Amino acid sequence: MLRLLIVDDEKQIREGLGNTINWKDVGIEHVYTAANGYEAFKVVCDKKPHIIITDIRMPVMDGLELCQLVKEAYPSIKIILLSGYSDFSYAKQGIVIGVNNYFTKPVNIETLLVFVQTLVSDIKREQIEKNTFKQKIFTYLSMNEEQESTAILNQLCLQENIPRHKNRLFCIMVEFDQYENLETDYDKATRLSIKRTIKKVVCETFTEPMHSFHFSSQQDNQLAFYVFCNTYDHVQAFKDEVTHRVEEIRSLVEQEQLSLTFGISKTYSKFNFQKAFLDAKDCLAYKFFMGYGKLIFSESMDQDPFKTHKKITLNHDDIAQGIKALSYEKLIQGVQSLFDAIRTASDADEVKGFLTYLIGAIGNEMKTIYKQMHIIDDMVEGYCSKIKQSETIMDCFNIVETFCIDGLEKSNHNLIHSNNNLIGIALDYMHKNYRDHISIETVSHYIDRNANYFCHLFKKETGVSIQDYINAIRIKQSKQLLKNTSLMAYEIADQVGFSSYKYYYNCFKKNVGLTPTQYRNKTFHADTKYI
Incomplete structure (x- = not known):
C-alpha cells in the first residue's frame, strides 16, 4: 500500500x-x-x-x-x-x-x-528488486560471500531508508523451532497462513519502531534483521527493548503451539554485515544445548560453559548391563549419566557423532539377545538418522531413550516366546496367590524378570498395570464374600489380600462406584425383593 x-x-x-x-x-x-x-x-x-x-x-x-x-x-x-x-x-x-x-x-x-x-x-x-535482493542476501551471507553481500546490503539500506547517521548495527536471527512439524502437521494452506502470520508479527514488532530491515532463508524457517543505531544511542536500551518485544512475540506464537529461538549479535560498526550475521547465527547454534524458545545474546555466550571444550569419553558399561538384565531402569540410568557428561560439550556435531556411535554400540549389545539381527540394524539406522536431524540435546536424549525402549521390547518379546508365554505364567500366579500379600516385586521375582521392565511389558500386553490387575482379582472375590457371607468388610479386605482396610475401601469404591457396605446392602435388597 x-x-x-x-x-x-x-x-x-x-x-x-x-x-x-x-x-x-x-x-x-x-x-x-x-x-x-x-x-x-x-x-x-x-x-x-x-x-x-x-x-x-x-x-x-x-x-x-x-x-x-x-x-x-x-x-x-x-x-x-x-x-x-x-x-x-x-x-x-x-x-x-x-x-x-x-x-x-x-x-x-x-x-x-x-x-x-x-x-x-x-x-x-524497486520493491520487486528489493525482494530479489533479500532472497539472495541470506545465501550470500551464509556462504561468506562478503563482497557480494555488502554491495547488496548497501543498496538495501538506501531502499529501506536507513538514515545515514545510523552508523552501528546488530543482527537478530529468528528461527522456527521444530520446523519439520509445521511441514508435516498442517496442510499447505494452513501452513502458509501460520508462517505468514508469524512473520508479519515478527516483522512488525522489530521493523515499525526501529530502523531495521529483514530478509529470510530460502526454506523460510529463519528470519534475519539488521537493526541500526548510532554511537550516541544507548545500545543496551535497544537490546532491552528487543527482549521486551520478544516476550510479546512469544505469547502470540504460543497460541499456535509453536516456538521461536532468537539469536542476537554484538553491536558492530555499520557495513560489518557479515560479522553481525555470523555472530547471530552462532547464537542459534547454542539452541542445541539450551533448548527451544530461548533468547540468546552473543555477549552472554562469551563466558558460557558451552564454549569450554570438554572431551567426550565413551563408557556404556551401565547401558550394557541394563540390556543384559532386561532392566529398563538400569538402561535409562546409564543413558542419563552419559547425557549429564556431554551437556557441556562444545560442539553439537561432536555430540551427535558420539550418540550415533552410542546407538550402534547399544544395538550390538541387543543383538546378543535378539537373534534377528537385520531388524536391530534397521532400528540403528533409523534412530541414527533421527539423531542427525535433531535440534536440541533433549531431543537427542528422547531419541536414545525411545531406541532403548524399542530395543528392549523387541529383545524381551523374543524371550517371551521362548519361555512359553511369560505373561500367561504371571497371570496364573496372580490368580492362584492373590490372597497372599503379593506385589509387583513378588510377581516379577516369581518369573525371574526385572520388576520395572516387566511392569512396562505387562501393561503393554494387557492394557493394565500389574497392581491394578491384582486389585481387580481381589475386588471380584470380595464382592462374592460381601454377597454370600456375614464377614465384616475389614475381615474380607484381609482375606482377599489387601494390606489395609482403607486401601481396600478406596479401591472398591473406585472400581465399583459404591462402598463395600453400600454394595452389600444393595445386593441384599435385590435378593430379598422376591421372597
Missing part, C-alpha cells in the same frame, strides 16, 4: 490536491497533508510515505530544507516540488538535492498524475 504526503501552506491547494483527486486510480492508498516542512517531517518519520509533493516557499521550514532532511534520513522517498515562476532557481537546487521533478503553479493535474503514476511504477519495480 503506497502512501503520499502533500505539503503546502495554502489550505486550498493542500486540500484540493488531497481530496479532489482519486489517488487510488494511480495506486496510492493513503494520503496525508501538512502545512509546512516542520509538520511534514514529523509525518515522514511517523508514516514513512513513498512520495512527497511539496511547495517550496512555506513558513517555519521551507520545502528545500524539508527535501534536505528527507533525503538524508530516507533517501528512497520520491519528491515532487511545486514552485512559482520566481522560485525556479530554488527548484534547481531541489534537483541537486535529489528531488525527482518539479511543477510550476498552477499545476496541470493530468500532467502531475501521469508523473505520479510513473513514480508508482518505479517504486513497485
